[in-house]
Every structure is written in C-alpha cells, then in structure tokens.
Amino acid sequence: MTTLLVLIVVVLLAVALWQLTKIFDLTQVGGNVNNTQIANDNDNKVNGYLMFGFLGFIYLTTIYCLLNYSKFPLIGDSASAHGPQIDNLMVITLVLIFFVQTVTQALLHYFAFKYRGKEGQKALYFADNNRLEFIWSIIPAIVLAGLILYGLYAWTNIMFVSEKDKEDAIVIELYAQQFKWEARYSGADDVLGKANVRYIDGANNLGVDLSDPNAQDDFTSSELHIPKGKRVIFKMRSQDVLHSAYMPHFRAQMNCVPGMVTQFSFIPTMTTAEMREKPAMVEKVARINAIRAKKSEALVASGQPALDPYTFDYLLLCNKICGASHYNMQMKVVVDTPEEYQAWLKENSPKTIVQAVKTAAAEAKAAEKPATSKDTTSAKGTDSTVVAQAETK
Ligand SMILES: [Cu+2]
Numbered sequence: 001m002t003t004l005l006v007l008i009v010v011v012l013l014a015v016a017l018w019q020l021t022k023i024f025d026l027t028q029v030g031g032n033v034n035n036t037q038i039a040n041d042n043d044n045k046v047n048g049y050l051m052f053g054f055l056g057f058i059y060l061t062t063i064y065c066l067l068n069y070s071k072f073p074l075i076g077d078s079a080s081a082h083g084p085q086i087d088n089l090m091v092i093t094l095v096l097i098f099f100v101q102t103v104t105q106a107l108l109h110y111f112a113f114k115y116r117g118k119e120g121q122k123a124l125y126f127a128d129n130n131r132l133e134f135i136w137s138i139i140p141a142i143v144l145a146g147l148i149l150y151g152l153y154a155w156t157n158i159m160f161v162s163e164k165d166k167e168d169a170i171v172i173e174l175y176a177q178q179f180k181w182e183a184r185y186s187g188a189d190d191v192l193g194k195a196n197v198r199y200i201d202g203a204n205n206l207g208v209d210l211s212d213p214n215a216q217d218d219f220t221s222s223e224l225h226i227p228k229g230k231r232v233i234f235k236m237r238s239q240d241v242l243h244s245a246y247m248p249h250f251r252a253q254m255n256c257v258p259g260m261v262t263q264f265s266f267i268p269t270m271t272t273a274e275m276r277e278k279p280a281m282v283e284k285v286a287r288i289n290a291i292r293a294k295k296s297e298a299l300v301a302s303g304q305p306a307l308d309p310y311t312f313d314y315l316l317l318c319n320k321i322c323g324a325s326h327y328n329m330q331m332k333v334v335v336d337t338p339e340e341y342q343a344w345l346k347e348n349s350p351k352t353i354v355q356a357v358k359t360a361a362a363e364a365k366a367a368e369k370p371a372t373s374k375d376t377t378s379a380k381g382t383d384s385t386v387v388a389q390a391e392t393k
Pocket of ligand 1: 176179242243244318319320321322326329
C-alpha cells in the first residue's frame with residue numbers, strides 16, 4: 001500500500017514538473033531563445049548520449065538485480081533421474097538469451113548514437129541487401145532449430161517409457177479437483193481399477209468402478225508416498241476443470257484434463273531426508289525460519305501465536321489457475337527409502353476404497369436403524385446396492 005502511495009506521489013510530481021517547464025517555455029517570448037520545433041544538432045547529440053545513458057542504466061540494473069536478488073544456481077538440485085536434462089536445457093537457453101540480449105542492446109544503442117541526425121546529412125536509401133538479410137535470418141534459424149531439436153530430444157527421452165520399464169513401475173493416479181489432490185494406488189495387482197465421474201458416490205469420491213476386479217485392492221491417500229530409485233508412472237485425472245500436476249523438485253508437470261487420462265513418469269533419486277540435508281536446502285530453510293522468527297516476534301507482541309518453524313517437504317502443486325483457492329491446491333510428497341515405502345504400503349494398503357464404501361454403508365445403516373426400526377424396506381436404500389456391486393469380483 002505504501003509503495004503504491006509513493007508511486008502515485010512520484011508520478012504526480014513528474015506531471016507537475018512537466019507542466020512547470022511548459023509554463024516556463026511559454027513565458028520565454030522573444031529574445032534569442034530557439035523556439036523551433038525541429039531538432040537541431042545539439043538536440044540530436046543530447047539524445048544520442050542519453051541513449052548511452054539508458055544502455056548503462058539497463059546494464060547496471062541487470063547487474064544489481066543479479067547480485068542482490070538472485071541465488072546461483074537459480075534452480076536447486078533436482079530430485080529425479082531426468083531432472084539434470086531439464087536443468088541443462090534451462091541453463092543453455094538462459095545463457096544464450098542473456099548473451100544475445102547483452103550484445104544486441106549494446107549494438108542498438110550504439111547505432112542510435114552513431115547515426116544521430118546531423119544538419120545536411122541525408123540517410124542512405126537502399127532497397128535490400130541480400131548478404132545482410134541472409135546473415136540475420138540464417139543465424140537465428142540455426143540457433144533456434146538447435147534449441148528446439150535439443151528440447152524435442154529431451155522431451156521424447158523423458159516421456160517415452162519402454163515396455164520393460166512399464167512392467168516394473170509403480171502406477172499411481174493423481175486425482176485433481178477444486179481444490180485438492182488425492183492419490184490412488186493400484187494395490188498388489190499394480191493395475192488401477194476403471195473409474196468414471198458417474199460412479200462418484202459418498203465414500204467412493206474418485207468414482208472408481210467398484211465392480212472392476214482391478215479396483216478391489218485400490219486405495220487412496222492424501223499424502224503421496226513414492227520410493228527412491230523406482231520408476232513411478234502417474235496417471236492424471238481431473239473431476240472438474242483443467243488442473244496441472246506440478247512437482248517442481250522432480251522437474252515434472254502435466255495437465256489434468258476432465259474426461260481424459262494424462263501421464264507423466266519419473267524416477268525419484270533423492271529421499272525427503274536426503275534433500276533436507278543438502279547444504280543449499282539447509283541454508284534455504286534457515287533463511288525462511290529467520291524470516292518466520294522475525295514475524296513471530298511481531299505476532300507474539302500483539303498477542304497472537306507464533307509461527308511454526310518450517311521444514312522442507314516435496315510438494316505437488318497445481319499449476320493452472322483453476323479457481324479461487326488454486327494457490328492452496330497442494331499435496332505433500334514423501335520420497336521414502338524402499339524399506340520405508342514397503343512399511344507405509346503395509347500400513348495403508350488395507351484401507352481400500354471398497355472397504356471404505358462398505359464401512360460407510362454399514363454406518364449409514366446403523367444410523368438409520370434406531371429411527372426407522374420398524375420400517376425395514378426403506379432402510380435398504382441405494383447404499384446396499386453399492387456394497388453388492390463391490391462384492392462382485
Ligand atoms: Cu487446480
């Protein structure tokens with residue numbers, strides 16, 4: 001708010017100053033003041049030097065911002081097998097753009113100065129210059145083609161999963177809805193049961209086809225657990241609008257589109273515990289906690305509870321503006337060691353969707369019973385049919 005006010009004041013001051021100079025100009029009637037509207041050599045020279053001034057300004061601003069607001073490397077350690085490929089592409093693109101921008105800006109401003117207007121000097125007119133046009137077309141074409149080809153190569157490399165890799169991969173569904181994520185594990189059979197938005201009913205909130213044999217051992221989790229060193233294939237679905245599953249630490253992103261299943265796959269290479277121990281991460285967490293501690297002081301002083309200290313966790317975020325709470329659509333991702341993952345599976349896999357639907361139906365029945373103990377016909381509602389459907393293997 002204060003920044004906005006300061007900005008408004010600065011703009012108003014500039015306007016006032018401009019008006020003042022205009023009034024000053026108007027009062028200078030007669031005398032030997034040059035009132036002509038045509039720029040003379042002196043005006044052009046001033047503008048030419050101002051060009052250099054502006055060039056210096058953008059270079060200095062760039063250097064200042066790089067030194068003060070950036071932490072190199074700009075992107076932290078990646079935690080997936082394909083991560084370095086993406087990072088490489090990013091760094092090459094960044095360096096190339098930075099180099100071209102620095103050189104072209106210098107040339108642009110230098111030529112604006114060199115060919116500034118001079119009295120009696122006429123611009124040379126020529127219709128075309130084949131050699132020049134060839135050079136400025138072929139160089140960008142080669143560079144861009146190189147970048148695009150390298151990008152395509154990296155993309156197919158990352159997206160292509162061979163049949164052999166598919167066989168011993170873990171299949172997990174990421175289900176997106178406004179505004180949360182849910183993960184569905186395929187259970188012991190490693191095959192996700194069929195699902196459709198039409199089957200969504202009560203405890204079956206992902207719309208799993210309970211009559212599908214493959215769905216019998218499927219279970220859901222509000223925390224995504226994956227083991228280090230094993231390929232995970234994510235199948236994405238969305239219930240309502242376009243979402244995008246974004247896992248920045250794994251350099252992974254894929255749109256979640258209503259009505260279709262999209263896919264992304266990667267191999268995690270660093271457990272959550274290992275990532276927490278990386279020097280860059282330790283430093284980052286310390287920095288965040290220093291800010292939190294400062295904020296907490298102010299909060300405690302005003303009688304509010306202090307902020308919790310931050311600990312690092314991988315996150316699955318939504319990267320498509322999907323509505324009001326989009327900013328908060330996230331799920332914790334935990335990369336376990338294979339042993340930890342097996343222990344987690346053992347604990348969570350019995351909580352299947354089929355079981356949850358059965359329990360919910362039983363609970364609903366129990367709740368209805370005391371009130372309508374005489375009327376047994378209406379108590380056997382739709383819930384029992386769902387259970388019957390669930391039991392058909
Ligand atoms: Cu979203």
